Amino acid sequence: MEIVAFGVQADERPLLESAFAGHHQVRSLDVLLNRDTAPIARGYEIVSTNVDADLSADVLQTLAAGGTKMVAQRSTGFNNVDLEAAADLGMSIGRVSHYSPYAVAEFAWALALAVDRRIVRAAGRTRNFDFRLDGLMGRDLHGRTAGVLGTGRIGEAFTRIAHGFGMNLLGWDIAENPRCIELGMRYVAQERLFAEADLITLHVPLVAGTRHLVDAAALAAMKDDAILINSSRGGLIDTAALVDTLKSGRLTGVGLDVYEEEAGLFHVDRSLDVVDDDTLARLMTFGNVLVTSHQAYFTEDAVGQIIDATVANVEDYLTGRINENMLVTRGQLPVAAR
Structure with missing residues (x-):
């Protein structure tokens, strides 16, 4: 499967592509996911985003209309995600609950x-x-x-x-x-x-x-x-x-x-x-x-852990497993979020 990843930094790209090597192909883009760039994801079941992504309701609707079913966010925060909209669209949303x-x-x-x-x-x-x-x-x-x-x-x-x-x-x-x-x-x-x-x-x-x-x-x-x-x-x-x-x-x-x-x-x-x-x-x-430009997390150790967790989130989604990182699972919000 090919995954499209938005907002990939130059130093992050080799780590991301190496982590998915042998499992999935990654199309790494330096552009951020937003209303203008969301159509790029058409045809990709899995999209990965960074902390700057706009995952508001209309962006999620564009993704879903293009066939996206899972968003794997490479960050801990999720205040940029409309979880209710994602649930209504039947999508899965993952994040990285913690890193270094x-x-x-x-x-x-x-x-x-x-x-x-x-x-x-x-x-x-x-x-x-x-x-x-x-x-x-x-x-x-x-x-x-x-x-x-x-x-x-x-x-x-x-x-x-x-x-x-x-x-x-x-x-x-x-x-x-x-x-x-x-x-x-x-x-x-x-x-x-x-x-x-x-x-x-x-x-x-x-x-x-x-x-x-x-x-x-x-x-x-x-x-x-x-x-x-x-x-x-x-x-x-x-x-x-x-x-x-x-x-x-x-x-x-x-x-x-x-x-x-x-x-x-x-x-x-x-x-x-x-x-x-x-x-x-x-x-x-x-x-x-x-x-500074939101770089506190940007160490080899932390980014490596973020990417490893993202890979695990993708694999768990594909095999139907649920882990602590899932904010929405196939349209279902965790009980605490309802």
Whole structure:
């Protein structure tokens, strides 16, 4: 069987095609799946997509009309998928429930250290042989407080690194992680975490209850010199409110690997285009803000695990097996999702 895969990055392609070798052929495309590109999938029973895919009802209808019965998403998040529509169309939708938590946790720390120690600014200067230290002063993180919102696999990995730095640990989640408690984490209300943490990092999924978790009120509660890191989902932060906060001179640094309107922007080259997103354009003007293109997961280890899980999802679909990654199985939603 030939599978068409959308949104395949150049570094990802050999791993993807090698994993399916001997089982199925893969047609790897660098274009993203959306309303315009969905007709490309006509005739393919199985389509694989990345996190940037538009799997809204009309796109799913186009896929189904073209013969697609299974979508294997190469990502954990599925807020881009209309599951009800997929069920109505009798489709199967798979995802990757988990992969290396260290990839994202370590990248979140890379962002935190980069903005704290002004590394991007320093690197730009030294490349031009400007070796001044003006404006490059950072702070020790040892002895300061890390606030971790979401203490699952990734949040726990971040917490372990924070513990290694000798930081005080505050956490918030719907369920406490005993391994984080063993490291000295104290679970507190969101309001207290926002008010007391010097470094705040987000590791919760994007669902209705977490959209704009960091809103104007949360930002107002933070310390003026706090550092804010988001390597989870862009919609967790009210970006317009964040811009207003930065315009007022507050927050030492912000590291963002995600952006709430990133669809159609991230993972493609827009350097020759006029980007009409005024909010993102303004955000990028702040010297204490570092934006990367949703790459926290992008390590050989994590991508390899994502691809292996995708192969397993395809094989399970073809043999009629159901695994933990299936969000919709031949038109049936899991009981918890109904």
